[in-house]
Amino acid sequence: MKGNRMAVRSMTAYATTSVETVAGTLTIELKSVNSRFLDLQFRMNDEFRAYEPFFREAIMANVKRGKVECRLSFARSTQEASTLTLNQSLLKELLKLQHEIRHQSSEANVMSVNELLRWPGMIEDVAPDQETLQQQVKQAMDDTLKTFTSEREREGAALTKALVERVHAMQEIVTRIEPLIPQLVAQFQKKAVERMQEALGMAIADNANASQTQQEASERIRQEVTLYGMRIDVAEELARLKIHLEETKNILEKGGLVGKRMDFMLQELNREANTLGSKAAIKELSNASMDLKLLIEQIREQVQNLE
Template sequence: MAVRSMTAYATTSVETVAGTLTIELKSVNSRFLDLQFRMNDEFRAYEPSFRETIMQNVKRGKVECRLSFARATQNPSALSLNNALFLELSKLQHEIRQHNPQAQAMTVNELLRWPGMIEEVAPDQETLQQQVKEAMSDTLATFTAEREREGAALTKALVERVDAMQRIVERIEPLIPQMVDQFKQKAIERMQEALGVALSDSVPVTLTQQDASERIRQEVTLYGMKIDVAEELSRLKIHLGETKVILEKGGLVGKRMDFMLQELNREANTLGSKAAIKELSDASMELKLLIEQIREQVQNLE
C-alpha cells in the first residue's frame, strides 16, 4: 500500500444537465478525520453519500469538500408550453368574443407573455444525480493520487534520514571497545589509589580494607553504568530496521511512526547520558536532530 500525505488539493468542473458543477477537495493535517462540507442547499441531500465515499478513502486529516453550482441559462429545448393554461385562455377568449364580437383576439406574443404560459423543463434528476456522483468520484481519485504522490516524496526523505541514523550507529559501534579500555585503565588507577597501592612512593596507605572494598565497589558500579551502551545501540538498530519496514509496507503509517520515534528518541537520550567520550555525545546529538526532522515530516503522513 502507498504511503499518503494528509495535505492535498483537487478540483473538478463538469457540465451537467442543470448547469456547471464544481467540486473541490482539500485537506490539511489532523490527528483524526474531520470532514467539513460547503455546498448549496439544493445539493445538501448528497452530503451523506459524499461523506461515506470520502471516509472509505481517507482515514486522517481535516478535509473540506466544497460544491458550487452555476445554473445554466435557459435554452429553447428547456422550455415548454403550459397546454392547460393555453386551452383555458382560448376557451375564455372564445366566450368573450361571443358576447363582444368586436373584441380582438390575443396575439401569439401576448399569449407567450401570459404569466405561467412558458414552463421550464426540470432536468432529469436521475441523470443529474449520476453526473454529480461521477464528478465526486473523479475529484476523489485526483485527490487520492496527489496524497499518494506527496506521500512517496515524504517517504523517500524519511528513508534517507533513517539511513543516516544507521550510518551513525555503524560509525560509533567500533568505538565501544576503545571506550571500555579507557575506562578499565581509569578504574584500575582508582582502585590502586583506593587500596593505597602507590604509583609513586609519596602516596601513603590511608584506607582500611573495608573502606577500600567499598571504594572499589563504587568505582566498578560507576564503570558499569558508564560503558553500558551496547544495549542502546542494539535497540537503535532494531528500531531503525522496523522503521524502514513500516515505511516500505505503507498504508496508515502516521501513528506507528509516532511510536517508533518515541522509542528512537528514548535510546538517543540514553546514549547521550551515558556518553563517556566526545564521539558518543556528538552521535547522540546527531541522532536527536535527525529524529526531530523525521518527526516534522511524519506529522504530514496519514
C-alpha cells in the same frame, strides 16, 4: 513483501474537476491539510445538499485522517436557463373561453399578453433529467477523488523516501559508534585502576597495616570500575535503537496508515537517544546523541504530514 505494500499517503492534497451537466457547469474541489482525526467540511449550494451523504461516504472510504474541505459550485447554462415554455393546451383553452365570452358579451375586455403569461400554470419550467444529473454529479465526485488520492499518494511516496533516508542515516550513526563502547569501557578501567593503584601506594606509605589497606583498596577499585563501567556502557541502548530503527523502516516499507505508528516509534527512538546522551562519557557519544535527536526531529516534522 513489496507486492503487498500499501501506498503511504500525505494528508495534504488538492484536486478539482469541472464537468458540463444537463443543468450547467459543475465544479468540485477537494483540499486537505493535517489533522489528528478526520474532519470533513462541505461548501455547496442548497440545491445540492441532497448529495452530501454520498460525498461524505465517498470521502470516508478513501481518507482516514486530515481536515478535508469539499466545495461544490454550480453555474447554470444559458440553454438550461431558457427552458421556460408555454402551456399550449392551457393557452388554447383560455383563448377558446375568451372567444365564447366575447361572443356573448362584446363589451368584455380581451386578455393582455401579460395577463395570459401570469395565468397560473401558463409558464412551464422544463427541469433537467434528475437521474442523469445525479449520475453526472457522482461521476464528477469519483473523478475528483481519484485525482485527490493520487496526489496524496504521490506526496506520500516522496515523504517516505526522505524518511527512509533519515532512518538509514541513524543506522549508520549507531553502526559507527557501536565498536567504540568496548574500547570506552576498557580505557576507563585501565585509567581507573591506575588512579586507584596510585592512591593505594600512598595509603600503604601512610598506613602500617599495608596488607589490609591493599585489600580494601583493591576491593574499592573493583567496585568503582564495575559501577562506572555500567554507567557508561550504552550497549543496551544501541541494541534497542537498532531494533526500533529496523521496525521504523518496516513500517514505512509496509505502507498504509503509518502516521500514528510512526509517532509511537519516534517516542521510543527519542527516549533511547536521550539516554545515550546522558551516559555519554566521550565526545563521540555526545555528538552521536545530538545527531540522532536532530534526525528524529526532522522525521517527526515530516510524519505530521502522513495519514
